[in-house]
Structures are given as C-alpha cells and as structure tokens.
Amino acid sequence: MKNVLKKDMKPDMLLKTEQLHEIVHPLLRWYHNQARILPWREDPTPYRVWISEIMLQQTRVEAVKPYFERFLTALPTIKDLADVPLDSLLKLWEGLGYYTRARNLQKAAQQIVACFGGTMPNDYNDLLSLPGVGRYTAGAISSIAFGQTRAAVDGNVLRVISRILAYHEDIMSAKVKLAIEQKLENILPAAQAGDFNQALMELGAMICLPKTAAKCPLCPLKQLCLAMAQNIVPDLPVKKAKKARRIEKRTILLFVESGRTALMRRPAAGLLASMWEFPNLDGHVSEKSVLQYARSLGLTVKSITILPIAKHVFSHVEWHMIGYQINLNPARNIAETKAAYDTTQVPPLPQLHWAAKNELHTDYAIPTAFKAYIDIFTK
Incomplete structure (x- = not known):
C-alpha cells in the first residue's frame, strides 16, 4: 500500500x-x-x-x-x-x-x-x-x-x-x-x-x-x-470494554454413602443446561445449614468435613465455591428410594442420583466447574 x-x-x-x-x-x-x-x-x-x-x-x-x-x-x-x-x-x-x-x-x-x-x-x-x-x-x-x-x-x-x-x-x-x-x-x-x-x-x-x-x-x-x-x-484493534463478570457464591455438597456420591440434573435451559452436578446451594452457607438441608432430603448424616475453596470463571459469571463432604449413615434412605423428593417445596428438592467413582468419568457429563470436587471424591 x-x-x-x-x-x-x-x-x-x-x-x-x-x-x-x-x-x-x-x-x-x-x-x-x-x-x-x-x-x-x-x-x-x-x-x-x-x-x-x-x-x-x-x-x-x-x-x-x-x-x-x-x-x-x-x-x-x-x-x-x-x-x-x-x-x-x-x-x-x-x-x-x-x-x-x-x-x-x-x-x-x-x-x-x-x-x-x-x-x-x-x-x-x-x-x-x-x-x-x-x-x-x-x-x-x-x-x-x-x-x-x-x-x-x-x-x-x-x-x-x-x-x-x-x-x-x-x-x-x-x-x-x-x-x-x-x-x-x-x-x-x-x-x-x-x-x-x-x-x-x-x-x-x-x-x-x-x-x-x-x-x-x-x-x-x-x-x-x-x-x-x-x-x-x-x-489495535479497538474493542469496547466488556462488562465486569458477575460473582456468584455457591456451596458444593458431596453427599457420600457406601462409596457413592449424589448428583442432580441441572435445568434444561440456562447455564450448563441438562448437565450433571453435585447438589449445591446459593451463597456460602454454614455447616448447620448444610445439616438442615441434608435432613430435608431425607438423609441421615454421620459426619461433615469442610472442603477446600474453588473458583471457576465462565464468560459472564464467576463461581466462588466452598464445599462440604457429608458422610451419610449406610441406611440407603436416600431420595432415590425414599419419597423425600417433594416438588411442592419452593425451591423444589432435587432428585438425587447416586454414582460410583468410576461412573463420574464414564457415565455422567459433569462441567469442569466441579473438577476440584470431582478430584476430591475420586482420589
């Protein structure tokens, strides 16, 4: 030119x-x-x-x-x-x-x-x-x-x-x-x-x-x-500045019973639609609140362990996560076999599915956002 x-x-x-x-x-x-x-x-x-x-x-x-x-x-x-x-x-x-x-x-x-x-x-x-x-x-x-x-x-x-x-x-x-x-x-x-x-x-x-x-x-x-x-x-090039990512706090729950952990399906629309995830709660909640939530699902808790924090960055949002491992008594009184799944609650209780360690890698599509907690369970 x-x-x-x-x-x-x-x-x-x-x-x-x-x-x-x-x-x-x-x-x-x-x-x-x-x-x-x-x-x-x-x-x-x-x-x-x-x-x-x-x-x-x-x-x-x-x-x-x-x-x-x-x-x-x-x-x-x-x-x-x-x-x-x-x-x-x-x-x-x-x-x-x-x-x-x-x-x-x-x-x-x-x-x-x-x-x-x-x-x-x-x-x-x-x-x-x-x-x-x-x-x-x-x-x-x-x-x-x-x-x-x-x-x-x-x-x-x-x-x-x-x-x-x-x-x-x-x-x-x-x-x-x-x-x-x-x-x-x-x-x-x-x-x-x-x-x-x-x-x-x-x-x-x-x-x-x-x-x-x-x-x-x-x-x-x-x-x-x-x-x-x-x-x-x-x-160059000139690019309009992106909006700052929204921060979302979440509490990840690893319910563990007889070598299996609970998963639930995400909604069919929205972020990570239809994928599997660990049960989780909005915000960073206390151990006492986790215990109450577990009981609402019909689960009997043996012990609770605090897990490391983790972060995952999406395009428009960041998840800042804390986690708990909730070890359950082996009574098999889990939502899959007990009428604890109540869709009348607001929000409704999740339908839990129970997966063995190897199944997390072979049978369920789980977002990378949960990798830190997958690693903890499968180590």
Missing part, C-alpha cells in the same frame, strides 16, 4: 477494497509454506469443517485436537449426531466448555436430517438457518468445504485487518464487522477462497497476536501494515 493511507483518514476510506488487494499473494504464499497441520484441514468435508469450527469457538486449537478426533470417531455422520442421546453427546463434549455449542450442533444436525436429507446444505442462507451457525461459521463452511467466495471473519481476522489498515473503529460493532466482511469478499481469490480465509485466521492465531505479543518481524504482511509503520500495533 506504499504509504497511500494516513492515520487521519475516515473509516470508510480505510476500508476501500483496492487497499486490501496487495495482501492476497504474500499471505497465501506464507500460508502454503507455514500452515499448521491440523486434523480438520486434512480432509475438509462439510461435516468435519462444521464440527471443527464450532469446537474452535472460544477454545484453543491444541485443546480441540483430541476432542475433534474422539467426536468424529463416535459420531462419524450428521445422522449419528442427530440421533445420539443428549447425555452421550454432553459426555463427548465434557471439558470443552460452552456446552450450548454441543446442544446447538445436535439441533442443527436434526434440522439437516429433516430438511436437507442428512447432507450439509451448500447454500449460505441455508447454513445461516441452522442453530448455532452465524455469519463466520457459514462463511468458513462455504469457503473451505464448498469453495465459495464467502468471507469468514472471526476475532483473529478482525485484529489482522484492523492493524493492516490502522483501523480505529470498534470491532465489536456489528456494522464494522459487516463492513470488513464485505470488503474481504471483494478481494477473495475465487480459486482459493478457503485457503485465504484460513490464512487470515492462521496469521491472527500465530503471528498477529493480541497486544504486545504480536510477532511483527515474522509477519508476511509487515511491509503493508500501517499499524506497524505507525508503531501502534498494541493499540
């Missing part, structure tokens, strides 16, 4: 298509020489591309690799994904987090079976109609799996383009994202649209890193990057 841009240019001027054309060839050349070998790139069928893109949302590549292989082995087709029991699906997803992604995958698979004969649609708008598929994912599938000239604009791409153009608008704005997407579609090489999209993502993931971690001397576009020329790379 040879200094044709100035920092004080208006945003619409900065996004002129011709100003991006120069990145195409050096970027593709770098990608073809330096791209990582990743399992979903080796055989980019629509199904494999779709699963990988959903898994990679808000999850590191190295963390995704073993999950991807295991998932495709267990569910090799869209029909398999549509039909798998929810518990089995959540167990396959356990540890990846953001479990709504898994539930949306199954809903989308069921829609594909019902509306498209079990074959991934190749129409962009049909892809957008699927649960959990937004413009980025639809663009990735369209370009990588079907060779269509559709842009795939994720956070990495927004960071790269913002720096190339020294673009100072808020990239969290839907208007800005759409503007960048449209301009990129005008420069996509028709025969290599998928490679170009992946090259932009790869550059953002490996070289054009956030803040001061950027590896500018290694960048194939360093001669074209206005942010580097102006020494403002750490300042």
Whole structure:
C-alpha cells in the first residue's frame, strides 16, 4: 500500500477494497509454506469443517485436537449426531466448555436430517438457518468445504485487518464487522477462497497476536501494515470494554454413602443446561445449614468435613465455591428410594442420583466447574 493511507483518514476510506488487494499473494504464499497441520484441514468435508469450527469457538486449537478426533470417531455422520442421546453427546463434549455449542450442533444436525436429507446444505442462507451457525461459521463452511467466495471473519481476522489498515473503529460493532466482511469478499481469490480465509485466521492465531505479543518481524504482511509503520500495533484493534463478570457464591455438597456420591440434573435451559452436578446451594452457607438441608432430603448424616475453596470463571459469571463432604449413615434412605423428593417445596428438592467413582468419568457429563470436587471424591 506504499504509504497511500494516513492515520487521519475516515473509516470508510480505510476500508476501500483496492487497499486490501496487495495482501492476497504474500499471505497465501506464507500460508502454503507455514500452515499448521491440523486434523480438520486434512480432509475438509462439510461435516468435519462444521464440527471443527464450532469446537474452535472460544477454545484453543491444541485443546480441540483430541476432542475433534474422539467426536468424529463416535459420531462419524450428521445422522449419528442427530440421533445420539443428549447425555452421550454432553459426555463427548465434557471439558470443552460452552456446552450450548454441543446442544446447538445436535439441533442443527436434526434440522439437516429433516430438511436437507442428512447432507450439509451448500447454500449460505441455508447454513445461516441452522442453530448455532452465524455469519463466520457459514462463511468458513462455504469457503473451505464448498469453495465459495464467502468471507469468514472471526476475532483473529478482525485484529489482522484492523492493524493492516490502522483501523480505529470498534470491532465489536456489528456494522464494522459487516463492513470488513464485505470488503474481504471483494478481494477473495475465487480459486482459493478457503485457503485465504484460513490464512487470515492462521496469521491472527500465530503471528498477529493480541497486544504486545504480536510477532511483527515474522509477519508476511509487515511491509503493508500501517499499524506497524505507525508503531501502534498494541493499540489495535479497538474493542469496547466488556462488562465486569458477575460473582456468584455457591456451596458444593458431596453427599457420600457406601462409596457413592449424589448428583442432580441441572435445568434444561440456562447455564450448563441438562448437565450433571453435585447438589449445591446459593451463597456460602454454614455447616448447620448444610445439616438442615441434608435432613430435608431425607438423609441421615454421620459426619461433615469442610472442603477446600474453588473458583471457576465462565464468560459472564464467576463461581466462588466452598464445599462440604457429608458422610451419610449406610441406611440407603436416600431420595432415590425414599419419597423425600417433594416438588411442592419452593425451591423444589432435587432428585438425587447416586454414582460410583468410576461412573463420574464414564457415565455422567459433569462441567469442569466441579473438577476440584470431582478430584476430591475420586482420589
């Protein structure tokens, strides 16, 4: 771009298509020489591309690799994904987090079976109609799996383009994202649209890193990057500050009887929907309150031990947890076999299920939020 841009240019001027054309060839050349070998790139069928893109949302590549292989082995087709029991699906997803992604995958698979004969649609708008598929994912599938000239604009791409153009608008704005997407579609090489999209993502993931971690001397576009020329790379992209996470205090209860511990199912909607968890109470409650709660469930308590504190961070909330291990008398007077489950109470008492140590790892999908307490019980 040879200094044709100035920092004080208006945003619409900065996004002129011709100003991006120069990145195409050096970027593709770098990608073809330096791209990582990743399992979903080796055989980019629509199904494999779709699963990988959903898994990679808000999850590191190295963390995704073993999950991807295991998932495709267990569910090799869209029909398999549509039909798998929810518990089995959540167990396959356990540890990846953001479990709504898994539930949306199954809903989308069921829609594909019902509306498209079990074959991934190749129409962009049909892809957008699927649960959990937004413009980025639809663009990735369209370009990588079907060779269509559709842009795939994720956070990495927004960071790269913002720096190339020294673009100072808020990239969290839907208007800005759409503007960048449209301009990129005008420069996509028709025969290599998928490679170009992946090259932009790869550059953002490996070289054009956030803040001061950027590896500018290694960048194939360093001669074209206005942010580097102006020494403002750490300042870009501009992002509106996120709201502070909400803090929630919780008390985790490990009811233990004859080598088994109690689990209960989370509600079908909301955070960690339909997954299994240890019984727990809002707030940090006292040992006396725990004893009263255990009795309300029809349980007879032998002893109570205080457990270590733990914390888990979700995208918008943090759980600050304390815990108790409640050892029960082996009378088997548990809610599963006793009419202690009373839905008339407000809130209703939970229906408890009793699991052995090995079953926590094999039969129940339990969120990573409870890992510290799983470890305590299974050690």
